[in-house]
Amino acid sequence: MSEDAKARLEDVRAQMAQACKIAGRAPKDVQLIAISKTQEADTIRPLIAAGQRIFGENRVQEAQAKWPALRAETPGIEVHLVGQLQSNKAEDAVALFEEIHSVDRLSLITALARAQDKLGRSPRCYLQVNIGEEPQKGGCAARDVPTLLAEAKAAGLDMVGLMAVPPADTEAAPYFALLAKLAREAGLPRLSMGMSADFEAAIMLGATHIRIGTALFGARV
Numbered sequence: 001m002s003e004d005a006k007a008r009l010e011d012v013r014a015q016m017a018q019a020c021k022i023a024g025r026a027p028k029d030v031q032l033i034a035i036s037k038t039q040e041a042d043t044i045r046p047l048i049a050a051g052q053r054i055f056g057e058n059r060v061q062e063a064q065a066k067w068p069a070l071r072a073e074t075p076g077i078e079v080h081l082v083g084q085l086q087s088n089k090a091e092d093a094v095a096l097f098e099e100i101h102s103v104d105r106l107s108l109i110t111a112l113a114r115a116q117d118k119l120g121r122s123p124r125c126y127l128q129v130n131i132g133e134e135p136q137k138g139g140c141a142a143r144d145v146p147t148l149l150a151e152a153k154a155a156g157l158d159m160v161g162l163m164a165v166p167p168a169d170t171e172a173a174p175y176f177a178l179l180a181k182l183a184r185e186a187g188l189p190r191l192s193m194g195m196s197a198d199f200e201a202a203i204m205l206g207a208t209h210i211r212i213g214t215a216l217f218g219a220r221v
């Protein structure tokens with residue numbers, strides 16, 4: 001098990017390095033977020049032992065249950081929220097996560113700002129864009145990025161980038177290119193895009209943060 005985790009991490013890192021080389025980018029400019037949703041602490045520990053420090057979760061409650069103990073074992077761990085966030089969980093999220101990748105509406109911006117003021121803690125935030133305009137997915141419309149970004153900054157959020165999950169089962173590259181264009185226009189330095197099936201294309205199109213679950217942990221149960 002632990003040898004598996006180490007080998008998978010090495011494979012993903014090698015593929016990242018190769019994609020960076022082709023794209024003429026420095027490997028240090030692309031961060032690997034290990035998406036540990038649904039994985040037990042015992043499955044996560046080997047990855048920590050192999051050197052991985054940045055993890056991502058999609059549910060506040062699950063992260064609250066798993067991460068305090070794992071953080072206590074190893075210093076320097078970062079946990080990012082990559083799933084949809086309800087406004088009534090904003091305070092828990094601000095208390096728990098170093099980064100929140102799913103800011104997508106004014107009501108949530110307001111709730112996060114209030115939580116920040118109360119807790120004196122400001123996670124780095126990404127505006128999530130519903131890049132394929134899919135009704136079932138979180139994220140704001142591309143045309144709303146400038147307004148929401150201005151509102152988030154005015155509210156005091158530390159906005160660092162854009163995040164998207166392109167439609168499944170289609171070529172992701174055009175969506176990555178569109179997200180990169182939106183981030184450029186908005187003057188945001190970071191791009192959270194690319195998952196197990198498409199992270200190399202994401203790196204070639206400018207991803208600074210890739211979110212990898214299956215390729216590191218195997219299929220989720």
Ligand SMILES: *Cc1c(COP(=O)(O)O)cnc(C)c1O
Binds near residue numbers: 165196197214215
């Ligand atoms: C689950 C998830 C991932 C990881 O997906 P894999 O295909 O397992 O790499 C990335 N981003 C988000 C938002 C997710 O929910």
